[in-house]
Amino acid sequence: MIVEMMIALSVGAGLFGIGLYGALSQTNLVMIIMGVELILAAALVNLVAFWRYLHPDEPAGQMFVLIVMAVMAVEMAVGFAIAIARFRVRGSVEMEEARELKG
Amino acid sequence: MTVQMIFLAFFGGAAVWFGVVVFRTHSMVRSALALLFSQTAIGAMFLVMQAEFLGVLQIMMMATEMSVMAIFMVMFMMDPGGMGKMDMTHQKRLSLWAGGIGLLAALLLVWLPDWGPVALSVPGAHEQAADLGRELLGRSMFIFQSAGLTILTAMVAATMVAIVPNAEQSK
Numbered sequence: 001m002i003v004e005m006m007i008a009l010s011v012g013a014g015l016f017g018i019g020l021y022g023a024l025s026q027t028n029l030v031m032i033i034m035g036v037e038l039i040l041a042a043a044l045v046n047l048v049a050f051w052r053y054l055h056p057d058e059p060a061g062q063m064f065v066l067i068v069m070a071v072m073a074v075e076m077a078v079g080f081a082i083a084i085a086r087f088r089v090r091g092s093v094e095m096e097e098a099r100e101l102k103g
Numbered sequence: 104m105t106v107q108m109i110f111l112a113f114f115g116g117a118a119v120w121f122g123v124v125v126f127r128t129h130s131m132v133r134s135a136l137a138l139l140f141s142q143t144a145i146g147a148m149f150l151v152m153q154a155e156f157l158g159v160l161q162i163m164m165m166a167t168e169m170s171v172m173a174i175f176m177v178m179f180m181m182d183p184g185g186m187g188k189m190d191m192t193h194q195k196r197l198s199l200w201a202g203g204i205g206l207l208a209a210l211l212l213v214w215l216p217d218w219g220p221v222a223l224s225v226p227g228a229h230e231q232a233a234d235l236g237r238e239l240l241g242r243s244m245f246i247f248q249s250a251g252l253t254i255l256t257a258m259v260a261a262t263m264v265a266i267v268p269n270a271e272q273s274k
Contacts, residue, residue: 009213011115017206025198056225059238074257081261
């Protein structure tokens with residue numbers, strides 16, 4: 001059983017690494033959102049694995065998964081709203097051209 | 104090697120592979136579809152780990168989310184089909200290092216600790232759903248309601264950001 005848990009957690013680690021690469025390397029806002037989605041998906045895999053293999057009698061583990069899913073939806077909605085606003089003003093969602101947003 | 108292990112490794116491998124494809128293909132629509140497949144494979148992993156409710160929820164939610172994402176891709180990308188082979192990346196070396204170090208650190212955190220005894224059985228699907236319902240409307244109600252309020256706030260904020268600029272801005 002511990003091997004199954006290690007497989008699930010390693011998949012989570014892999015998704016985290018890929019998501020981090022994507023969020024840092026992409027210039028398009030929508031692609032950056034995809035990277036963040038992968039990072040959050042890694043968190044989901046880890047939470048379910050911890051619930052299943054360490055505390056299956058504790059429903060709070062599943063509740064955390066629902067909260068992370070809500071965060072994913074919120075992140076996407078706000079990200080796309082910013083993309084729409086940016087596209088309307090500048091005609092592009094390339095983040096290389098968004099240097100004026102820097103504080 | 105158990106059946107559960109084989110399926111977990113298969114769907115886990117698929118999730119990671121499609122995650123890599125997201126950033127390797129030039130076509131942005133393909134990227135969105137690869138992310139959809141990756142998230143669906145994660146949902147299948149949940150099903151293998153006997154979290155039926157979460158697995159089905161993940162697949163349904165991500166199918167909708169990624170379809171919306173594909174529409175946005177076509178709307179906003181200069182080259183959504185990837186025919187022009189545009190390079191839309193920057194600081195590649197830094198990103199590869201950061202991703203690689205993040206991956207290694209996460210793997211070390213997974214493999215080094217002693218996780219203790221592992222549970223062999225889980226409650227049935229009906230019992231899980233009932234327990235989750237009691238948890239959400241009992242002990243964790245405040246957190247659950249906070250999540251609802253956060254979604255409502257995000258909906259209002261997203262609408263306000265996305266609506267047509269006012270007269271002063273459009274001058």
